[in-house]
Amino acid sequence: MKTAAAPTSPGPAALEAAQDAQRFGKPQRGWRRRGYEVIFESDTPAGHAFDVALIWAIVASIVVVILASVAPLAQRWGTWLQAAEWTFTLLFTAEYLARLACVDRPLRYARSFYGLIDLLSVAPTYLAVLVPGLHALIDVRVLRLLRIFRIFKLSRYASEMHFLASAIAASRRKILVFLGFVLMVVLVAGTLMYVVEGPEHGFTSIPTAMYWAVTTMTTVGFGDITPRTDLGRLIASSMMLLGWGVLAVPTGIVTAEMSSQRRSAAAEADPAPILRTLLQPGAARCCSACGSTGHQADAQFCRRCGTRLPAENRPPD
């Protein structure tokens, strides 16, 4: 079995660094070049230390936002949390300005994904100060959400994320077709339950019924809406078996395939050897000329070298 070994050529992280240097313009010399090497690259000890410090700062700031949302904690520690939030905002502002300063094409960086994330990380706190009536317009919860987006600053440090993203992109057509099929089933089954159960049992509209259908087919099963009629329960059972079966049936088929391949390749201990011999005649036949195994049960000639195979199973050991 052939596996893909780790490449000895430059890894994905280094390639991305090279691409960024081209796209944003790495300065030629001076303190700006040094700043670029520290902030954008990770080769030097200073660059690596900067990355580590920034990761901790991001994680810590997220924790502050999470804690600030818990009412008892906000009451007790409100001033400290506010102070921490301002500290992080100033820190990230400094980082953002430093990034802009240390590239040749700052507008290009500002318009890139990470540039926008960096801006979004600091904007809420300034908005809350500069636009006094903001609290009345936007719920403070929305500001919390915008701060939470700082988590995306972390993904520049995990190259596996990009590998995951490209793997998903490569299979996107299959995923879309699969999703389309699931949505079709959710639509039809949901409407069916809407007809059968009706608003008096909780299925007040087709969108509500579709929401219930999704909770049922994905085997989540909140239980806020449940079928009461016998026909409804029958349809629900079919949907549950379908949603679970989509996971269970292929898993079983794949396992059966692999098991039968393993049994073709090597004899397995079995309480009734005669039975196994009769059931799987070809299980452990071995070509006398080239020694290959795994021949189909009805094969009479070796597929690798053409020599005639023995008819019966040679008992193992």
Add this chain to the structure above:
Amino acid sequence: MKTAAAPTSPGPAALEAAQDAQRFGKPQRGWRRRGYEVIFESDTPAGHAFDVALIWAIVASIVVVILASVAPLAQRWGTWLQAAEWTFTLLFTAEYLARLACVDRPLRYARSFYGLIDLLSVAPTYLAVLVPGLHALIDVRVLRLLRIFRIFKLSRYASEMHFLASAIAASRRKILVFLGFVLMVVLVAGTLMYVVEGPEHGFTSIPTAMYWAVTTMTTVGFGDITPRTDLGRLIASSMMLLGWGVLAVPTGIVTAEMSSQRRSAAAEADPAPILRTLLQPGAARCCSACGSTGHQADAQFCRRCGTRLPAENRPPD
């Protein structure tokens, strides 16, 4: 590992188009032939544009049906939704009549799956008008369901659906046996819980207990019926472990198989090298010339220096 390459011969969509042309009778000449090419086929720009427009119309009409079922929206926008519904009905009626007109054997099309779907797409609105007392006989919800079936008009545009359908058809015996086994467990376990818990705990009859057993084995777990007695909870735990184990155990076995095959092919870092050598004989073959390890299990030559490799395991250094 050899995979099935993409075919260079005509794809499934083109083959189906050819089959349809034979079955329904593509006209030889005139506007009917041009109409057939636009409506039934997608080769020409007009044909492709027709398909895109029809897909959007289908999706839009489904959205209208969904929105019409939400009571607040129906109250506010009722007239507009009605008008949209009539527009779509007239559109689909025109499409249906056009399809019938542009084939040589219209009755054959009318009796085919898509012909029936097309008829079902427009029938409810006409029925509601032509049969005034229909509202009293059939719930308006049923009419919504019939309109929802328009979604199946979309599946002629997704050839992957047919691939999926034929894959399922090919494995139908395995699926039926698996379902049969699951139903048997649901029946016996459900009746067992009916005996143990009884009607006073919600298990009012065997069908109800079977419905609960399905929600439990498929790990949905609505919670509308739950076991209260200790023995009932014990049986329920076994069922849950069975339903989840059917997914988890094969997944674990398959992963273990693939991992052990990978480890056979390439050496992996291990805290106790002696242990690994003794456990996996082929893992640490060592090239006598250059000393490299990690050779694939079926390799006969060293990939680094080209020297022939020994067949059995030599202990490393």
Add this chain to the structure above:
Amino acid sequence: MKTAAAPTSPGPAALEAAQDAQRFGKPQRGWRRRGYEVIFESDTPAGHAFDVALIWAIVASIVVVILASVAPLAQRWGTWLQAAEWTFTLLFTAEYLARLACVDRPLRYARSFYGLIDLLSVAPTYLAVLVPGLHALIDVRVLRLLRIFRIFKLSRYASEMHFLASAIAASRRKILVFLGFVLMVVLVAGTLMYVVEGPEHGFTSIPTAMYWAVTTMTTVGFGDITPRTDLGRLIASSMMLLGWGVLAVPTGIVTAEMSSQRRSAAAEADPAPILRTLLQPGAARCCSACGSTGHQADAQFCRRCGTRLPAENRPPD
């Protein structure tokens, strides 16, 4: 890839028939031999017809038992259901006596698995008549359960069930270890929640907490008991991620393995071919001497014939 083809030797069903003939003693001649061929074997048209009729009778009798447990139906159709139940009981009694009559060693059959199931299928109805006070001693629900066991008579007709059973038996050690590990986690996590949440939040004893732990780890989630404290919810989240991760992580790993193998074997369309070439140098290298592919990225010599490989990737077509 080597697959196990269907054997051309006698199938498992025929082998079982041969085993039964040996074990129970197929009569040599006369009407008893003819009876054996019809009842126990399926080769002749009469034997096949008997099997089909019996399967329908079993399914119908199970439906009768299920319907009899639904109170409204029992009230309305009670007499008919009773009559049907007696009909089936007499039918199955006749079948049981016929089986005993047509073998040479009836006691052996009576003690076998199917013999006991056959006896259990008819016993409840007779018991209910012969032992008048039975209703007071055993709940009628228990009698329903015993009748439900007739479903096991069906499994003699599905040879795939035996295949499934032997596959499970072959992996029983792995399954037991896996179950043991899950039970250990359930015990420790359940007790932990019992300590953290306590009886006032529903976790009244360690068995109850273990039941909750099972519903959580198997992702069923009834919701009859839920954690209220923050620490309890944190522990619960870990358990949920563990129970779901046991399914998701191996699935993801297996898919990643297969994807990388596919990419080693054939080039895949990619929006940035240069990037892919740099990231996976060995993806489509082909040995000029023997033509094999799938070489590891750091290989310099072909592992099959020892010839030196080209260093860079040859772009596909």
Add this chain to the structure above:
Amino acid sequence: MKTAAAPTSPGPAALEAAQDAQRFGKPQRGWRRRGYEVIFESDTPAGHAFDVALIWAIVASIVVVILASVAPLAQRWGTWLQAAEWTFTLLFTAEYLARLACVDRPLRYARSFYGLIDLLSVAPTYLAVLVPGLHALIDVRVLRLLRIFRIFKLSRYASEMHFLASAIAASRRKILVFLGFVLMVVLVAGTLMYVVEGPEHGFTSIPTAMYWAVTTMTTVGFGDITPRTDLGRLIASSMMLLGWGVLAVPTGIVTAEMSSQRRSAAAEADPAPILRTLLQPGAARCCSACGSTGHQADAQFCRRCGTRLPAENRPPD
């Protein structure tokens, strides 16, 4: 396909025994050597009997702790359970002292994982007696938890556990990245629901919303918190499809891969043979001498007559 064969060298259990003998110091002679062989090793009949007895004692003591937590049982059988608990404590104390006595380096054993578990198994009961006010300080439930940790004494008897542990350790980076990704989704989606639904619908803080997001993405779905707004239900549906899709999509992709490989290797019955031939070039290679099909994809010789096969697809009949 080459699988890792069962090693003929000493198994992992024996290797661990050897490592323990080195680490803790197996005595050279006398009763201490005999004691070491019985207690720490399993080669002799006495050693094996000791292991079996100890396993039963551990299981029995865990059962006692579990039963003692059930209030009705504690009331009825309190004295007996207490007596049993003291018996086991004394038993395990004797075992612990015996282990310490029969090694040359007792402090090393006392500091090892199993040494600490052994100490933790007996400590609670002594603490409860020696420190009278302990009940007021530590809930008796905590003492139960400490006793439950005796279950870990069992894992020295299951070498598969270590195999499982090392398999997980080998993949820990992949697992961490996967978990990191899941946590990122949980954080963002949870905060989004916190914004959309708000405290009046149960989403009182970001941690609470994250707990709900975990129950939803892992398809557990307790139902203690559920979305009420339409937008919230839409976001919830996306999360459910994501959590379930992570399991379903790879499973489907893997199954499709394996099915297509199987179909490459052997011809499968198909209602449109022309279609299949055109779609899967390698499927219908035909031996020119005997005309058989269904050859494996890597076969070079016909398995029925030994003649060399053509490389490309020849149309059948």
